[in-house]
Each structure stands twice: as C-alpha cells, then as structure tokens.
Amino acid sequence: MATECGLPSVGNEALWPCHGAMIAxxxxxxxxxxxGNIRIDVRGREHNPPHVHIDGPNGPVRVFLNDMTVLGSRKAIRASGEALAWVEANRQALLQLWEELNP
Incomplete structure (x- = not known):
C-alpha cells in the first residue's frame, strides 16, 4: 500500500516509483x-519529532517535518537548497511515511 505521493508503506517490495524517482x-x-549526489532519507526506529535526513557531500542536514526546522552546518544547508524545497513540497507524504516507519 502506498501513500498519496506513492511513497511506500513498509513491506517486502524492493522499489517503488514516486514523482518520477525511485525509492529503495x-x-x-x-x-x-x-x-544529484544528495539523498533524502526517512529512517525507522528514530526519535521524535518526525524528521528526514538529507545526506550530501557537504555534510548531513536534518529537517523536522512539523515546522521545517533545519539543522546542519551552514555549508551543508546552503548546498541542500533544492532538497529542502523538495522536502517542503512533499512534507505531508514524508510525515506519513515517517509515522509508518516509527509506529
């Protein structure tokens, strides 16, 4: 079962399409x-508040989904502009996925 965005529910499948991208x-x-070389991850067995990880060559960034608070080095945050925009545009689907992975 997938979310509105096409993001997956936790299951045995290996790949699902979402907005033209593949997620594993x-x-x-x-x-x-x-x-590019920036990855946006939602992890299970995580602490509250709900958040995503943006991993790129300039370092990690964490984005809290409830209020879009961003934590990371200035360099990493500046380099993550396009990823941050994607997270904001898909925030509801990411929050739903975070809740599925962190019951």
Missing part, C-alpha cells in the same frame, strides 16, 4: 528522493 527500502531506511 532497506531494513529501516527509505530513500525518498535523490537530487
């Missing part, structure tokens, strides 16, 4: 989207 399910991590 590992044991407790879903790569929701890739932009």
């Amino acid at each position: 399910l590992w044991q407790f991590m879903v790569t929701a989207h890739r932009i």
Whole structure:
C-alpha cells in the first residue's frame, strides 16, 4: 500500500516509483528522493519529532517535518537548497511515511 505521493508503506517490495524517482527500502531506511549526489532519507526506529535526513557531500542536514526546522552546518544547508524545497513540497507524504516507519 502506498501513500498519496506513492511513497511506500513498509513491506517486502524492493522499489517503488514516486514523482518520477525511485525509492529503495532497506531494513529501516527509505530513500525518498535523490537530487544529484544528495539523498533524502526517512529512517525507522528514530526519535521524535518526525524528521528526514538529507545526506550530501557537504555534510548531513536534518529537517523536522512539523515546522521545517533545519539543522546542519551552514555549508551543508546552503548546498541542500533544492532538497529542502523538495522536502517542503512533499512534507505531508514524508510525515506519513515517517509515522509508518516509527509506529
């Protein structure tokens, strides 16, 4: 079963399409989207508040989905502009996926 965005529910499938991108399910991590060499992940077994991880060559960034608070180095945040815009545009679907992975 998929979310409105096409993001997956936790299951045994390996790949699902979402907004023209492919996302892969590992044991407790879903790569929701890739932009070049930047990866946006939703991880299971995580702490509150709900958040996503943006991993790129300039370092990690964490985005809290409830209020779009962004944590990371200035360099990493500046380099993640397009990823941050994608997270904001898909915030509801990402929040739903976070809740599925973190019951």
